[in-house]
Structure formats: structure tokens, C-alpha cells
Amino acid sequence: MSDGKSNVGAVAVGSAFAVLQAVLYSTMGIFGKVLYATGLGPQEVLVLRYACSTVLLGAFLLIWRKQSLMSRDPVVYVLAALGFLSSATYFLAVERMSAGLTTVVFYTYPAVVAVASIFVFKEQFTLSTFLSLVLAMGGLILVSGVHAGDVVLDALGMAYAVVSCLAFAVYTLLIQKHPRKDGPMTFTFTLSCASLVGSCVLFAPVLPNLVSVTAEQIGLSCALALACTLLPIPLYLEAVKRIGGTRASLLGITETPSSLLLAFLVLGEVLTFDQALGSALIVLSIAVITVAPLVGKRMESLPGQTKSD
Numbered sequence: 001m002s003d004g005k006s007n008v009g010a011v012a013v014g015s016a017f018a019v020l021q022a023v024l025y026s027t028m029g030i031f032g033k034v035l036y037a038t039g040l041g042p043q044e045v046l047v048l049r050y051a052c053s054t055v056l057l058g059a060f061l062l063i064w065r066k067q068s069l070m071s072r073d074p075v076v077y078v079l080a081a082l083g084f085l086s087s088a089t090y091f092l093a094v095e096r097m098s099a100g101l102t103t104v105v106f107y108t109y110p111a112v113v114a115v116a117s118i119f120v121f122k123e124q125f126t127l128s129t130f131l132s133l134v135l136a137m138g139g140l141i142l143v144s145g146v147h148a149g150d151v152v153l154d155a156l157g158m159a160y161a162v163v164s165c166l167a168f169a170v171y172t173l174l175i176q177k178h179p180r181k182d183g184p185m186t187f188t189f190t191l192s193c194a195s196l197v198g199s200c201v202l203f204a205p206v207l208p209n210l211v212s213v214t215a216e217q218i219g220l221s222c223a224l225a226l227a228c229t230l231l232p233i234p235l236y237l238e239a240v241k242r243i244g245g246t247r248a249s250l251l252g253i254t255e256t257p258s259s260l261l262l263a264f265l266v267l268g269e270v271l272t273f274d275q276a277l278g279s280a281l282i283v284l285s286i287a288v289i290t291v292a293p294l295v296g297k298r299m300e301s302l303p304g305q306t307k308s309d
Helices: 003-024 030-037 042-064 073-098 099-105 111-120 129-145 155-177 186-203 204-212 217-228 231-264 273-301
Strands: none
Touching: 003 217, 030 042, 030 111, 030 217, 030 231, 042 073, 042 186, 042 204, 042 217, 073 155, 073 186, 073 204, 099 129, 099 155, 111 129, 111 155, 111 231, 129 186, 129 231, 129 273, 155 231, 155 273, 186 217, 186 231, 231 273
């Protein structure tokens, strides 16, 4: 009985972590628009985000001294490269295509993770997983506006979006497979450092513009770093550890309806009927992938129940 309850607790906590990190990531659009209004461009915001993440977490680790600063695990650097590759190519895809189409392509990564997990981890592809994927993909299509048929395809933009999707899928699978030797703060600092170096190299032409950055811009960038890097990365690590990559990635799609809701509440943007319906489908997909395993675990924990029941 106690094992069953502990399993239910692990699933519930893991699911909560996955949803929370997605909600935190959804604030990126809000911070981005506020920073753009101060005169910064998207490339400058990306560099500042990783610079503030590195400085804030580095200072914390030097004072706290409970976890090492940089990881010595080679796999962590592979993960850092994958994480930055996914972020950078997503950014490049949005520059060439609509944000809606890029979002749809990127958020097919849970399907990639689900299929790969069947072969890599021999996971069972359950009916609830399939139903959740179908609902989530349908919701994303409605939210993005792709179904309206006014999407302009760009070959290079599509390639960037596919690379972003695949990179994050491999990132999730590696997190699930590779035993973590470092603490979550060390892992996050290593990823932040690698992303800072990568963004400085990729967006080198905009670096001189950051010499005149204001205190307001730094403060907003620190808030962006906290909400969209320093907090969600450890939460995602724990979510994948507790509920697996497939469920964690599916729950990550919570970011889409959360972004729409925040844009509606904070920025006053219009929420269309299709977006509302798509968001409802995504929320339903999250309910399916969350409730089904919890019910299954509770059934296993009932007296007289066995795995064969």
C-alpha cells in the first residue's frame, strides 16, 4: 500500500513540476515584448537572458557552495549544446516563418519522444498517451492558425523548426537515460554558460549595442532569466526523472495556452474562438495524460490488486 501511495505521489509531483515549468516558460513572450519596448531587439534579449542567468546563478553557487560551479560530466555539455541548438534554431525559424507554424512543428517533439521511448526504453505506448498526443496536436493546430491555410512555407525556416524539435526531443531522451551526477544548479549553470557562449558567437554583431544597456533592461532581463531559465530547467529535470520524458514533454505543451492567457490578461491581446478551443483541447490532453497514470497507480495500490488484475 505504501509503495502504491509513494508512486502516486511521485507521478503527481512530477506532473506538477512539468506543468509549472511550462507556465514559467510561457512568460517569455511577455518579458520579450516589454524588453522590445525598451529598444532591444530579439537577439540582444537572448544574449542578455543567458548573461543574466550565468551571473545570477554563478554568484549564488559561489556563495552557497553546496554544488560545484561547472559540471565535469561530458554528457552535460552534449545536453547544453542540444538545448542551445534547439533555442537558437527556434529563434531562426520564427524569423523566417510565422510563430504559429514554428510552434506546431516544434511541439511535435512529444511525439518524437514517445516513439523513441518505445524503442530506446521499451516503454508501453498506452491508449492515454495516444489520445493525449492527438488532442494536443489538434489543439496546437487550432491555436496556431495553421488550419486557416494562410501559412507561408519557407524551406530554410522549416528546416530550422525541425532541427529545433529534434534537438529538444534528443535533449529530453538523454535527460531520461543518463544518470545525473551533478546537482540541478550545476547542470543549469553549465547550460547557461554554454548558451551564453553560443549566443555571443551566433549574434556577435549585436554585442556592441549592449554597452549602453540600462538598469531597467538589466532588471527585466534578470527576471526573464529567473522565470525562463533558472527555475524551469531544474523543474524539467525532476519532471523527467519522476514521470518519464513522454509525459513530461506532453505536459510541457501547457506553455501554449498559458502564453495565450497571459497575453490576453497582461497585454490585452485578442483571444479568438479557435485559440480558445485549441487551448481547451490542450488542457484536455494534459488531463488525460495526468489522470490516467494516477488512476492506474491507485488501482494497483488497492488491497487485493495485483499487476495482473
